[in-house]
Amino acid sequence: MTAASQLASVLERVDADFDKSLERLFTLLRIKSISADPAFTGDCRKAADHLASDIATIGFDTKVLPTAGHPALIGKSNGAGPANKSGNGAHVLFYGHYDVQPVDPLDLWHRPPFEPVVTDHADGRKIIVARGAEDDKGQLMTFVEACRAWKNVTGALPLDVTILIEGEEEIGSKNFGPFLEQHKSDLKADFALVCDTGMWDQNTPAITTSLRGLVYEEVIIKAANRDLHSGIFGGGAQNPIRVLTRILGGIHDDNGHITIPGFYDGVKDLPPDIRKQWEKLNLTPDAFLKPIGLSLPAGEKDRLLIEQLSSRPTADINGIVGGYTGEGSKTVIPAQASAKISFRLVEGQDPAKIRKAFRDYVAARVPADCKVEFLDHAGAPAIALDWGMKPLAAAKRALTDEWGKDALLIGSGASIPIVADFKRTLGLDTVLIGFGLEDDNIHSPNEKYDLRSFHKGIRSWVRILAAFADTPR
Amino acid sequence: MTAASQLASVLERVDADFDKSLERLFTLLRIKSISADPAFTGDCRKAADHLASDIATIGFDTKVLPTAGHPALIGKSNGAGPANKSGNGAHVLFYGHYDVQPVDPLDLWHRPPFEPVVTDHADGRKIIVARGAEDDKGQLMTFVEACRAWKNVTGALPLDVTILIEGEEEIGSKNFGPFLEQHKSDLKADFALVCDTGMWDQNTPAITTSLRGLVYEEVIIKAANRDLHSGIFGGGAQNPIRVLTRILGGIHDDNGHITIPGFYDGVKDLPPDIRKQWEKLNLTPDAFLKPIGLSLPAGEKDRLLIEQLSSRPTADINGIVGGYTGEGSKTVIPAQASAKISFRLVEGQDPAKIRKAFRDYVAARVPADCKVEFLDHAGAPAIALDWGMKPLAAAKRALTDEWGKDALLIGSGASIPIVADFKRTLGLDTVLIGFGLEDDNIHSPNEKYDLRSFHKGIRSWVRILAAFADTPR
Numbered sequence: 029m030t031a032a033s034q035l036a037s038v039l040e041r042v043d044a045d046f047d048k049s050l051e052r053l054f055t056l057l058r059i060k061s062i063s064a065d066p067a068f069t070g071d072c073r074k075a076a077d078h079l080a081s082d083i084a085t086i087g088f089d090t091k092v093l094p095t096a097g098h099p100a101l102i103g104k105s106n107g108a109g110p111a112n113k114s115g116n117g118a119h120v121l122f123y124g125h126y127d128v129q130p131v132d133p134l135d136l137w138h139r140p141p142f143e144p145v146v147t148d149h150a151d152g153r154k155i156i157v158a159r160g161a162e163d164d165k166g167q168l169m170t171f172v173e174a175c176r177a178w179k180n181v182t183g184a185l186p187l188d189v190t191i192l193i194e195g196e197e198e199i200g201s202k203n204f205g206p207f208l209e210q211h212k213s214d215l216k217a218d219f220a221l222v223c224d225t226g227m228w229d230q231n232t233p234a235i236t237t238s239l240r241g242l243v244y245e246e247v248i249i250k251a252a253n254r255d256l257h258s259g260i261f262g263g264g265a266q267n268p269i270r271v272l273t274r275i276l277g278g279i280h281d282d283n284g285h286i287t288i289p290g291f292y293d294g295v296k297d298l299p300p301d302i303r304k305q306w307e308k309l310n311l312t313p314d315a316f317l318k319p320i321g322l323s324l325p326a327g328e329k330d331r332l333l334i335e336q337l338s339s340r341p342t343a344d345i346n347g348i349v350g351g352y353t354g355e356g357s358k359t360v361i362p363a364q365a366s367a368k369i370s371f372r373l374v375e376g377q378d379p380a381k382i383r384k385a386f387r388d389y390v391a392a393r394v395p396a397d398c399k400v401e402f403l404d405h406a407g408a409p410a411i412a413l414d415w416g417m418k419p420l421a422a423a424k425r426a427l428t429d430e431w432g433k434d435a436l437l438i439g440s441g442a443s444i445p446i447v448a449d450f451k452r453t454l455g456l457d458t459v460l461i462g463f464g465l466e467d468d469n470i471h472s473p474n475e476k477y478d479l480r481s482f483h484k485g486i487r488s489w490v491r492i493l494a495a496f497a498d499t500p501r
Numbered sequence: 502m503t504a505a506s507q508l509a510s511v512l513e514r515v516d517a518d519f520d521k522s523l524e525r526l527f528t529l530l531r532i533k534s535i536s537a538d539p540a541f542t543g544d545c546r547k548a549a550d551h552l553a554s555d556i557a558t559i560g561f562d563t564k565v566l567p568t569a570g571h572p573a574l575i576g577k578s579n580g581a582g583p584a585n586k587s588g589n590g591a592h593v594l595f596y597g598h599y600d601v602q603p604v605d606p607l608d609l610w611h612r613p614p615f616e617p618v619v620t621d622h623a624d625g626r627k628i629i630v631a632r633g634a635e636d637d638k639g640q641l642m643t644f645v646e647a648c649r650a651w652k653n654v655t656g657a658l659p660l661d662v663t664i665l666i667e668g669e670e671e672i673g674s675k676n677f678g679p680f681l682e683q684h685k686s687d688l689k690a691d692f693a694l695v696c697d698t699g700m701w702d703q704n705t706p707a708i709t710t711s712l713r714g715l716v717y718e719e720v721i722i723k724a725a726n727r728d729l730h731s732g733i734f735g736g737g738a739q740n741p742i743r744v745l746t747r748i749l750g751g752i753h754d755d756n757g758h759i760t761i762p763g764f765y766d767g768v769k770d771l772p773p774d775i776r777k778q779w780e781k782l783n784l785t786p787d788a789f790l791k792p793i794g795l796s797l798p799a800g801e802k803d804r805l806l807i808e809q810l811s812s813r814p815t816a817d818i819n820g821i822v823g824g825y826t827g828e829g830s831k832t833v834i835p836a837q838a839s840a841k842i843s844f845r846l847v848e849g850q851d852p853a854k855i856r857k858a859f860r861d862y863v864a865a866r867v868p869a870d871c872k873v874e875f876l877d878h879a880g881a882p883a884i885a886l887d888w889g890m891k892p893l894a895a896a897k898r899a900l901t902d903e904w905g906k907d908a909l910l911i912g913s914g915a916s917i918p919i920v921a922d923f924k925r926t927l928g929l930d931t932v933l934i935g936f937g938l939e940d941d942n943i944h945s946p947n948e949k950y951d952l953r954s955f956h957k958g959i960r961s962w963v964r965i966l967a968a969f970a971d972t973p974r
Contacts, residue, residue: 064829130831136727199829226733240732244830253794254609255945259713259915260699262845263815264806265790266799269840270753270818277750280743317738321726323870326739333737342736345743346833347824352841356537356672357717357878358602359843359916360819360944367742368825370832372735397796405830442732443832471833472728 031186031494038494041177042486049173049486050146050156050479052082056126056165057144057158063098063127063199072098072195075126079193083172086179088191093211096203098127098195102214105175105189118419118496119188121217121456123446124168124224125197128160129471136473146479153230154479163470166477167223167462168193170485177490186497190217194446197224200244200406201445208453219419220450223485225440225462230478233427233435233488235420236460240338241373241410242443243382244346246403247272247390248366256361266395268365269350275393276367279343284328284336286343288389294376298339306334319467338439342372368405372441379407408445411458419459422499426491427461430484461492504659504967511967514650515959522646522959523619523629523952525555529599529638530617530631536571536600536672545571545668548599552666556645559652561664566684569676571600571668575687578648578662591892591969592661594690594929596919597641597697598670601633602944609946619952626703627952636943639950640696640935641666643958650963659970663690667919670697673717673879674918681926692892693929695920696958698913699937703951706900706908706961708893709933713811714846714883715916716855717819719876720745720863721839729834739868741838742823748866749840752816757801757809759816761862767849771812779807792940811912815845841878845914852880881918884931892932895972899964900934903957934965 042049061075062068073092076099080090088103131141139145144158156166171191178185192215194204208215225236249268256265281287298306311334317323327336336342350365352358371382387402394400413420420437427435440460450456463481464470515522534548535541546565549572553563561576604614612618617631629639644664651658665688667677681688698709722741729738754760771779784807790796800809809815823838825831844855860875867873886893893910900908913933923929936954937943 064831065827129833130825130827132825132827133728198831242732242832244832246830251795254942254947255606256793257915257944258815258817258819258843259715259845259913260939260943261793261810262817262843262914263800263809263813264798264914265793265795266797267817269821270749270799273746273818273821274750274753276743277747280747317870320729320734320738321870322724322738324739324868325737326743326868327736336736337734340736342731344731344735344740344832344834345746345824346731346831347826347835348742348746348838349822349826351818351820352603352605353820353822354538354603354605357719357841357843358537358671358819358944359715359717359817360602361817362820365821367746368830370731370735370830372732395797395799397790397794440732441735441737442730466733469727470733471730471831474727 031497034182035491035494038177038181038490039487041181042173042490045177046483049169050482052173053156053166053169053482054144056169057160058142060142061127061195062130063196064130069098072127076101076193076195079126083191086172086176093207095196095207100192100194100204100207102211103191105185118218118499119190119216120496121190121192121215121220122171123220123222124171124193125164125195126193127195127198128163128165129198131159131473133473138474155476156479156482157474157476159475161475162464162468162477163475164197164224166482167464167485170463170482171221171223171489173486174489174493177486178493186493190215197446202406204446205449205453208449212453215454217456219417220456220458222444222447222458222460223462224444225442225460226464226466228436228438230465231431232433233431234438235423235427235435236440237413237437238338238375238439239411239447239460240341240441240443241377241379241408242370242445243373243379243386243407244368244370244405245383245386246366246368246405248364248401249394250364250399250401252361252363255363258359258361261361265361266398267361268398269362271394271398272348272350272365272367275390276345276369283330284326286341288385290385291341291382293381294378295341295374296376298335306332309334337441339374341374341377343369345369372443374410375412377410379409383407406445408443409448411447414457417457418499419496422495423459423461423492426495427488430488430491461488463488504970507655508964508967511650511654511963512960514654515646515963518650519956522642523955525646526629526639526642526955527617529642530633531615533615534600534668535603536669537603542571545600549574549666549668552599556664559645559649566680568669568680573665573667573677573680575684576664578658591691591972592663592689593969594663594665594688594693595644596693596695597644597666598637598668599666600668600671601636601638602671604632606946611947628949629952629955630947630949632948634948635937635941635950636948637670637697639955640937640958643936643955644694644696644962646959647962647966650959651966659966663688670919675879677919678922678926681922685926688927690929692890693923693931695917695931695933696935697917698915698933698935699939701909701911703938704904705906706904707911708896708900708908709913710886710910711811711848711912712884712920712933713814713914713916714850714852714881715843715918716846716852716859716880717841717843717878718856718859719839719841719878721837721874722867723837723872723874725834725836728836731832731834734834738834739871740834741871742835744867744871745821745823745838745840748863749818749842756803757799759814761858763858764814764855767851768814768847769849771808779805782807810914812847814847814850816842818842845916847883848885850883852882856880879918881916882921884920887930890930891972892969895968896932896934896965899968900961903961903964934961936961
């Protein structure tokens with residue numbers, strides 16, 4: 029029996045059991061697994077334990093394993109599949125992450141972020157609202173629920189599956205490289221699947237074939253040995269906020285170019301045929317920026333908006349703080365000020381070189397009587413996938429079948445450092461498929477996941493697993 | 502009997518009662534009268550009530566009076582003085598403020614800020630440590646205790662005194678102008694005294710004859726209608742921290758000049774004779790900046806350090822905040838960012854014009870799809886006193902007698918907006934005398950007041966009151 033012949037029954041089961049799938053997602057969403065904040069270390073552990081027992085109910089051998097940070101879990105379907113004994117099926121390694129972003133500013137949430145609900149979007153769509161509803165709990169559960177449906181209907185999975193879920197993606201997956209190295213032999217597979225990306229739009233599925241890299245730095249400027257009164261010392265004593273704003277304010281020029289020497293070294297222009305394809309996609313400021321209340325592309329003026337968002341490197345200040353930030357006024361010159369700055373990198377840029385270029389740029393601009401300190405929060409190169417790899421075509425067909433619209437191959441502006449690790453450590457290529465939408469508010473208050481994304485996401489994976497099972501390795 | 506003949510007994514009483522004076526100061530220091538934070542509104546009221554009853558014990562008629570913000574109090578010595586009936590004595594209006602600055606960052610305090618102690622400075626000086634120890638509770642109590650000593654020894658004050666204490670000096674005295682207007686007839690006097698300034702150094706008393714003005718603005722930049730993921734939106738969507746740092750980073754040029762068009766309009770150069778005097782004072786970076794851990798004057802490169810600090814206008818960013826400021830990293834593009842900026846003004850600059858010039862400067866640099874909002878936290882012009890006014894000479898003699906060193910006439914970089922209001926509303930000139938030192942950490946953690954400043958400050962006022970009483974009006 030081929031997987032294809034069982035497909036209809038499995039899809040039916042997805043529909044019939046959808047309420048239970050949703051309930052299981054809600055249980056996961058209620059766990060406050062914020063990896064960035066040490067106060068939630070116990071909740072991260074809880075999320076790992078919960079997922080391990082949940083996946084065990086589908087017949088996976090699961091274990092929660094320590095890392096230098098939050099734990100990861102590995103589940104193996106050994107013995108549970110393959111259902112079809114044709115021997116053709118690949119062995120896939122599925123990756124997701126149970127950790128979520130911090131929830132501040134909390135006062136902008138319409139409901140408590142860890143009390144998930146299904147509610148109505150302004151335009152009538154049903155949406156699941158909670159921190160992690162999309163990123164990545166909702167997305168990873170589309171795959172888990174697809175496996176469950178296969179198991180429930182056929183007693184097995186259509187191919188061998190290893191599920192790998194980590195808890196530090198939102199803080200740069202720093203400890204995950206060593207973890208992969210350590211568990212290498214347990215993670216053998218033909219290729220990897222990641223469900224942490226988006227669709228092209230509400231109706232058009234997509235496979236992501238390039239990802240930007242990331243360098244995330246914190247810079248701390250220290251001036252006087254204590255806070256000073258700006259009346260007595262103002263004009264004579266250096267102000268670290270002045271130093272910091274002057275440095276950061278100079279990172280972009282009037283045309284949106286980044287001024288750090290060497291920043292664009294190795295960055296290639298789009299191949300003319302790709303640029304032509306992208307031009308056709310017609311991503312206008314009106315379509316992309318209007319929904320978020322903006323109208324002017326902020327990137328390099330001589331580039332398409334879609335290039336600014338996916339094929340060009342960026343610099344963004346993600347946070348800044350110094351001095352008095354309470355209500356009213358205080359005439360203080362603070363002793364220090366700090367900022368968090370991240371760079372999205374594209375193919376050809378080396379994270380270590382970019383970090384050094386930034387640090388040199390800053391250090392050269394700090395007055396001789398001030399000090400500067402740097403913290404390294406993350407670093408990962410950009411990823412470009414092989415458009416010709418076999419599973420891509422199978423997945424594209426399956427997605428097109430489910431959504432009734434041709435699945436697009438697209439570039440993403442986001443960074444998923446793990447993809448580089450899979451290649452480097454495990455020798456695996458990765459297929460990136462996800463059902464997120466631009467208005468999901470991930471990393472923001474009121475994060476949501478379309479109910480349709482969750483439902484058709486599960487159905488998509490059911491189809492993709494069948495397609496992989498029937499594709500010769 | 503002249504005041505001078507009673508002076509020795511009154512000074513003796515100050516010394517004998519000093520422990521009690523200190524106890525009374527501690528009682529005031531324990532009240533958490535932080536005017537900037539609405540959470541402490543009750544404490545501000547408590548401070549006003551406490552001072553009113555304390556001053557009443559010296560025979561003042563006192564009343565606590567409402568303003569549009571925190572209450573003020575007026576105490577009048579009517580009937581309590583003058584002790585000498587020569588009829589020569591002036592009527593003085595003494596001003597102080599009971600409100601204090603916020604205490605953050607609290608973790609930098611070595612002790613709780615509202616639990617005053619006398620302790621040892623590293624160099625052996627005895628110091629009083631608490632928020633407000635100097636600014637302005639310690640300073641205003643030097644005057645109150647001087648009045649008490651006169652009353653205790655002679656049964657009366659040597660001249661008529663009105664004490665006026667407000668509770669919003671640290672937040673710009675916004676409601677105090679209307680209050681003065683309303684209580685004008687109750688506040689008649691020959692001149693005003695303010696104890697909120699400093700000495701030249703530990704051994705050299707000073708009278709401040711010029712004060713910088715102040716314009717304090719808050720600027721809020723708003724970009725997208727929500728926080729965004731910097732991977733998905735980075736490069737295409739505007740980042741309000743980028744906008745804010747770019748604008749604020751451009752306020753000073755490489756030479757420390759402020760670039761806001763029209764900022765220096767009306768600013769005069771120092772008269773050559775004053776500049777010569779100031780050069781002689783030899784205020785070196787080593788003497789002034791080294792104690793605070795700095796070495797390079799941060800102001801206009803073509804000016805003396807003492808000019809940068811007192812006769813030249815400044816721009817300082819007192820606070821900035823936007824995006825993620827917690828531990829670790831978050832790849833967010835925030836919806837807004839804000840900063841607090843204050844300008845110290847000198848003679849010739851109009852606060853309203855400076856505020857407008859700043860707002861125009863900012864508005865011209867905000868991208869068309871972002872919004873900017875401004876909050877006005879304070880505005881007051883610079884003050885230059887008449888060096889020839891009579892009480893100045895009397896006060897200078899009294900200070901010189903107490904400290905055994907010639908009292909200097911100096912300019913201060915700080916702003917005391919009330920001085921302009923006294924002139925405008927009450928027609929009064931002000932004599933500014935205080936016993937603060939540069940290392941008092943006012944507005945900072947571990948604020949202190951030298952025990953000697955408190956003690957000799959009381960003695961100084963005892964002498965100054967005698968000198969005023971014996972000076973023909």
